[in-house]
Amino acid sequence: xxxxxxxxxxxxxxxxxxxxxxxxxxxxxxxxxxxxxxxxxxxxxxxxxxxxxxxxxxxxxxxxxxxxxxxxxxxxxxxxxxxxxxxxxxxxxxxxxxxxxxxxxxxxxxxxxxxxxxxxxxxxxxxxxxxxxxxxxxxxxxxxxxxxxxxxxxxxxxxxxxxxxxxxxxxxxxxxxxxxxxxxxxxxxxxxxxxxxxxxxxxxxxxxxxxxxxxxxxxxxxxxxxxxxxxxxxxxxxxxxxxxxxxxxxxxxxxxxxxxxxxxxxxxxxxxxxxxxxxxxxxxxxxxxxxxxxxxxxxxxxxxxxxxxxxxxxxxxxxxxxxxxxxxxxxxxxxxxxxxxxxxxxxxxxxxxxxxxxxxxxxxxxxxxxxxxxxxxxxxxxxxxxxxxxxxxxxxxxxxxxxxxxxxxxxxxxxxxxxxxxxxxxxxxxxxxxxxxxxxxxxxxxxxxxxxxxxxxxxxxxxxxxxxxxxxxxxxxxxxxxxxxxxxxxxxxxxxxxxxxxxxx
Amino acid sequence: xxxxxxxxxxxxxxxxxxxxxxxxxxxxxxxxxxxxxxxxxxxxxxxxxxxxxxxxxxxxxxxxxxxxxxxxxxxxxxxxxxxxxxxxxxxxxxxxxxxxxxxxxxxxxxxxxxxxxxxxxxxxxxxxxxxxxxxxxxxxxxxxxxxxxxxx
Numbered sequence: 001x002x003x004x005x006x007x008x009x010x011x012x013x014x015x016x017x018x019x020x021x022x023x024x025x026x027x028x029x030x031x032x033x034x035x036x037x038x039x040x041x042x043x044x045x046x047x048x049x050x051x052x053x054x055x056x057x058x059x060x061x062x063x064x065x066x067x068x069x070x071x072x073x074x075x076x077x078x079x080x081x082x083x084x085x086x087x088x089x090x091x092x093x094x095x096x097x098x099x100x101x102x103x104x105x106x107x108x109x110x111x112x113x114x115x116x117x118x119x120x121x122x123x124x125x126x127x128x129x130x131x132x133x134x135x136x137x138x139x140x141x142x143x144x145x146x147x148x149x150x151x152x153x154x155x156x157x158x159x160x161x162x163x164x165x166x167x168x169x170x171x172x173x174x175x176x177x178x179x180x181x182x183x184x185x186x187x188x189x190x191x192x193x194x195x196x197x198x199x200x201x202x203x204x205x206x207x208x209x210x211x212x213x214x215x216x217x218x219x220x221x222x223x224x225x226x227x228x229x230x231x232x233x234x235x236x237x238x239x240x241x242x243x244x245x246x247x248x249x250x251x252x253x254x255x256x257x258x259x260x261x262x263x264x265x266x267x268x269x270x271x272x273x274x275x276x277x278x279x280x281x282x283x284x285x286x287x288x289x290x291x292x293x294x295x296x297x298x299x300x301x302x303x304x305x306x307x308x309x310x311x312x313x314x315x316x317x318x319x320x321x322x323x324x325x326x327x328x329x330x331x332x333x334x335x336x337x338x339x340x341x342x343x344x345x346x347x348x349x350x351x352x353x354x355x356x357x358x359x360x361x362x363x364x365x366x367x368x369x370x371x372x373x374x375x376x377x378x379x380x381x382x383x384x385x386x387x388x389x390x391x392x393x394x395x396x397x398x399x400x401x402x403x404x405x406x407x408x409x410x411x412x413x414x415x416x417x418x419x420x421x422x423x424x425x426x427x428x429x430x431x432x433x434x435x436x437x438x439x440x441x442x443x444x445x446x447x448x449x450x451x452x453x454x455x456x457x458x459x460x461x462x463x464x465x466x467x468x469x470x471x472x473x474x475x476x477x478x479x480x481x482x483x484x485x486x487x488x489x490x491x492x493x494x495x496x497x498x499x500x501x502x503x504x505x
Numbered sequence: 506x507x508x509x510x511x512x513x514x515x516x517x518x519x520x521x522x523x524x525x526x527x528x529x530x531x532x533x534x535x536x537x538x539x540x541x542x543x544x545x546x547x548x549x550x551x552x553x554x555x556x557x558x559x560x561x562x563x564x565x566x567x568x569x570x571x572x573x574x575x576x577x578x579x580x581x582x583x584x585x586x587x588x589x590x591x592x593x594x595x596x597x598x599x600x601x602x603x604x605x606x607x608x609x610x611x612x613x614x615x616x617x618x619x620x621x622x623x624x625x626x627x628x629x630x631x632x633x634x635x636x637x638x639x640x641x642x643x644x645x646x647x648x649x650x651x652x653x654x655x656x657x
Contacts (some may be wrong), residue, residue: 003604005596021585024579032520060599060606 003045004057007081007106007120009245014038015113022106032096033482035109039092039116049078054491055500056126064503067106072126072502075487076262079338080123080254083345084368087245088116090462091238094353097458098237098360108148108236109142114141115242119250126502128176128186135218135251139165142243146235157230164227168217174312175210178203189502196496199265203230210271212348219252221311222281225304227275229288233296233365234302237356240296244303245349249341253310262491262498266318274315276394279418282308286428295355295365295440298432299348302391306344312422313337313406314492316413322440329412335489336405337350339477342484343398346473347390350466354384358440361452372445377450381441383463388437390470392430398474515568524529524566531559542619548627553635560640570646576648583614588634595623597611 020360021031054074062068073081092112101107104258118138143165149159180186182203183194198204214226220228232240260270281322285305293297296423317333320326357371357380359365374381395403403426410419454460491498515521539552540546562571602609614621 001600002604009593009597009605013597016586016589016593018592019582024583057605059604060603060608153544293577 002057003049004055004073004124005059007042007045007124008117009328010038010042011113011117011120015110015117018106018110018113022110023339023477026166028105029045030116031106033416035092035112036089037095038113038277039085042116042120042390043089043093046078046081046085049085049441050071050082054487054501059178067185067502069188070126070187070502071124071128071434074498074501075489075491076254076258078124079342079484079488080250081120081493083342084119084123084246084250087242087349088112090092090349090353090466091241091245094150094241094437094462095236095238098356101360102148102236104449108114108145111141111145111148112239112242113465114138114147114405115247119246121253122250123368126188126463128179128188129385130186131188131255132169132172132176135168135255138247138251139169139218142235142239142247144245145239146231148239154234157227157234161227161231162487164217164224168214168224170214171210171217172214173410175207175214178207178210182207184437184464185317188258188263189499192265192496192499193503195263196498197266197267198201200463204264207402208260208270212256214254215252215255215259216277217252217308219256219311220281220304221252221277221307222304223429224279225285227303229297229300232300233294237296237333237352240356241349241352244300244352245345245485246308249345250301253307253341254312255491257314261318261493261495263496264321264495267321268322271315271318271322274311274318274420275415276315278308278312278315278380279421280308283421284427286425286432290428292368292432292433293369295358296352297438298367298436299355302429302432303344303348305429306340306348306391307427309403309406310337310341310344313340313409316410316415317430317492318416320413321495325413327493329409331489331493332405332490333409333413335481335485336402336409338488338492340402340406341388341475343402344465346400346469347387347397349392349461350387350499353459353463353466354387356456358384360455360459362449367439369446370440371443371451372441373449374441375445377454379454379460379461383460383467384441386467386470388433391424392433394436396428396471396475398470401474401477411452476498515571521529521566525564528563531555531562535559535595535632535636539628540625542628542632543624544616544618550635551629553632554639556632557639557643561643564644564648568584568597574650576644578644581637581644584637584640585634585641588630588637592627592630592634595626599623604612 014206018031059069059071099105101106115138118141121134122138122318123129125134143158143162146161147154148490179191182198183191186189217224232243235243260266282305285301285308287299289301289305292301313333314337317330317337320330320333355365358370362370364370386397390399406423407419410422525559535552536556538547538555539549542552596606599605599607599609608622610622611623
């Protein structure tokens, strides 16, 4: 039996079960159990998929020559699938305890699984319109989740996110429409097969601009980032971890990679736009982050900055590829970008979960009101420290290795100024996380917080597991790179061969 | 008239009677749009919107107070969720015949009511889903909002 559609069907089924259960007033343990079981099963399934070769599944049996909707499992989508399932599993385990303070647990789980179904769909689909639909499913679920607390600040953030998100979706739809008009097909592989004939047309620049704007906004690249620092901190902490950890990747950066590498074919212009967006996001994001006193808002700005690293590195890879430079350099740049993407998912969701754990016991997100928390909360303190060291690129944690690889790749590609910028941004990141450690973990414990304790094992376990991933992810890279990263890197470097791999011939 | 509708008592008996009659016809029309969805313009979504319009008409004419006696807050949500699950079940049942979303029922003669395999069933599920969902949105905004304000 083919398992690919189940990655969309299971979260959808679970998502619609929860509101029904909630209204039937079933026991809470049943809801929690179902949520954990579903995410664990999906995680196991996605890990199992890693061992299997690339394949295409035509839904409803509509295979070429009558092209229907297809689901594609290639290296890049398998990589994203594993990341999405892993972070959602940890977020759900963390939610068990954290969501106590919110009502409507069933609706929370329902929206969470809708978000998951949307992201899995985006990652797996091989059809442009399907992609748009799944992006909308994920986006609409995330609008509701950002507003889940129903405080005025959260509603405002959600409304801003909703308006900007809808504008970006409109541009994506416009791009899909123009592409359909040009090629007469919505299947990404068929568009890719026709891409070389289209590449000179002026309208293709318009299509590319629509997608860059649309998905750039979903990925919160500067200058399209204005919604993220409001939306991500306003959501409940496990949702912040999902939004920053995976949604901006699955719904933004992944689609940019998929479309511009596999469907349009990377050319020098697109690669330079990637590099410019990445470099600007990297710098502006970190400069805005340094001055923040709200812990979650600081983390949100760092998401912009760290995703800038990913886009810059992959853009450099594309540029080397497009100008006919040495393939190993392009391969290293793409590899480093993907590695950093995975690492960012691990340490940024860990940081958001830590901020949630601290907020749960202290009731504040302001760094100035915290202090000395590593003593009453040793586990959270340890996890937070590991994550802070990872994101600032201190050896031996995973962030160090990916940043090192990114810098080596950029130097090898001959962009010395950009490499220097990358080092500078890394230094500024370290600076702002020294501030976090100084104010949240070290220093005197404020009078008000004398009585705080660790929030319980259900909240600490996901933190420790993610912290272990941050440490081992870098050290054990040679062991799993072949299973996880090499196929993804090959899928991106093979470019327009995507069409042949799917349609055959 | 304004005063009665403010207190949730509904409109005059003439309006109520006419609306009750009309709601029946609208329901039948909505059902036919859903059931003939695979043959004529329309389908699950359009028919579902018509179905919800029938219920909305009754709420508008009869007023909040009367409606709350027969309608519970949970009903639209439950029908909404169950219809979505039914649609998904049709897709997953395709596995038994060989694949996800495979049309596993006999296709029948084109342009007959009993044709198209699972498509009429899909339309039915979508019709219930859209009807319940749209009515649920309306009810949440117009009927139950007052309940929550009173209890708050």
